[in-house]
Amino acid sequence: MTSTAVRPPAGVAPDPVPPRGRLRERTGQHWYAWAMIAPVMLVLVVLVLYPLAQGVYLSLTNANEMNSARTIGVNEIEATYEFVGLDNYFEVLSGAEGAFYPRLAWTLVWTVTCVLLHYSLGLGLAMLLNRAMRGRSAYRMLLILPWAVPPFVAAFAWRLVLNTEGGVLNSVLNALGLGSVNWLGEPFAAKISVLMVNIWLGVPFMMVALLGGLQTVPRELYEAAEMDGATPWQRFRAVTLPGLRPVSGTVILLGTIWTFNQFPVIALLTGGGPGGATNILVTEAYERAFQGIRDYAGAATYGAIIASMLIVFAVLYRRWLERQSAEVLS
Numbered sequence: 001m002t003s004t005a006v007r008p009p010a011g012v013a014p015d016p017v018p019p020r021g022r023l024r025e026r027t028g029q030h031w032y033a034w035a036m037i038a039p040v041m042l043v044l045v046v047l048v049l050y051p052l053a054q055g056v057y058l059s060l061t062n063a064n065e066m067n068s069a070r071t072i073g074v075n076e077i078e079a080t081y082e083f084v085g086l087d088n089y090f091e092v093l094s095g096a097e098g099a100f101y102p103r104l105a106w107t108l109v110w111t112v113t114c115v116l117l118h119y120s121l122g123l124g125l126a127m128l129l130n131r132a133m134r135g136r137s138a139y140r141m142l143l144i145l146p147w148a149v150p151p152f153v154a155a156f157a158w159r160l161v162l163n164t165e166g167g168v169l170n171s172v173l174n175a176l177g178l179g180s181v182n183w184l185g186e187p188f189a190a191k192i193s194v195l196m197v198n199i200w201l202g203v204p205f206m207m208v209a210l211l212g213g214l215q216t217v218p219r220e221l222y223e224a225a226e227m228d229g230a231t232p233w234q235r236f237r238a239v240t241l242p243g244l245r246p247v248s249g250t251v252i253l254l255g256t257i258w259t260f261n262q263f264p265v266i267a268l269l270t271g272g273g274p275g276g277a278t279n280i281l282v283t284e285a286y287e288r289a290f291q292g293i294r295d296y297a298g299a300a301t302y303g304a305i306i307a308s309m310l311i312v313f314a315v316l317y318r319r320w321l322e323r324q325s326a327e328v329l330s
Contacts, residue, residue, distance in 0.1 A: 058300035065294035088301040107280040114259045117199045122206025130214045147204035155268035158197045187277035190270050194278050198265045213247030249321045281306050
């Protein structure tokens with residue numbers, strides 16, 4: 001004997017499926033998809049979400065090296081730090097601790113300068129390599145080389161180049177009759193040094209990404225513009241830049257986030273010195289967490305503020321790109 005499902009009369013809407021039943025139905029239909037993403041979700045929770053939540057919690061306390069849980073010999077000392085709410089944020093954002101706004105100003109200068117030169121130089125090199133030329137593959141490999149070098153190796157190599165006594169750059173300056181420069185010991189020279197090294201490291205990424213974007217722009221558009229009498233500059237503005245808009249939006253966003261959080265170059269090249277002149281927000285947070293009397297709450301506060309600033313920037317930037325795209329399509 002077979003059973004048949006009871007259908008509602010014509011014109012009568014079926015009973016709605018409870019939300020729990022609907023979720024169970026979808027989970028049962030796509031169990032393989034959930035099984036495949038489960039390891040990734042577990043990794044994200046363990047390596048990203050949990051440390052992020054722990055950092056936010058620490059920023060709401062007065063945790064430091066003296067009141068955190070620790071083990072001394074056979075003695076285990078329990079944590080005695082307390083919940084202080086938003087006091088750390090008020091102290092940092094009000095300027096009471098004195099370091100945030102100078103570090104923020106230099107971080108913005110550092111980020112804008114690096115990303116602007118990364119993009120400009122990368123675009124110029126990409127347009128050069130997009131043309132038919134002899135030895136193009138060899139040039140590409142040489143220009144990608146800085147990107148392939150680990151940052152700590154590049155930083156130590158540049159320390160030898162920028163060394164005051166016997167450094168390659170000062171040797172060249174002396175050969176030209178110019179005096180030596182204390183590249184890593186004077187505030188302004190140290191800022192120029194870290195900018196130079198970070199630009200050297202970041203241009204290859206922009207070049208590779210923009211070169212891929214250039215190769216997707218149809219040649220017919222250039223030919224049509226040339227037949228209409230457009231100059232090279234007009235073809236660049238009317239064809240190249242609009243064709244690169246999707247790629248440019250992504251690489252500028254990624255470049256801004258990476259540069260804003262660029263820790264290895266400054267930490268390994270100057271150590272934030274001299275006198276903290278080259279410290280950006282992320283290296284300042286590192287110093288608070290791992291140097292002197294370790295201020296875990298202060299470092300976590302800096303980290304939370306940095307993350308918040310980047311999230312706000314990313315949201316506003318993506319909205320601006322969408323608005324620009326909508327204006328072009330309309």
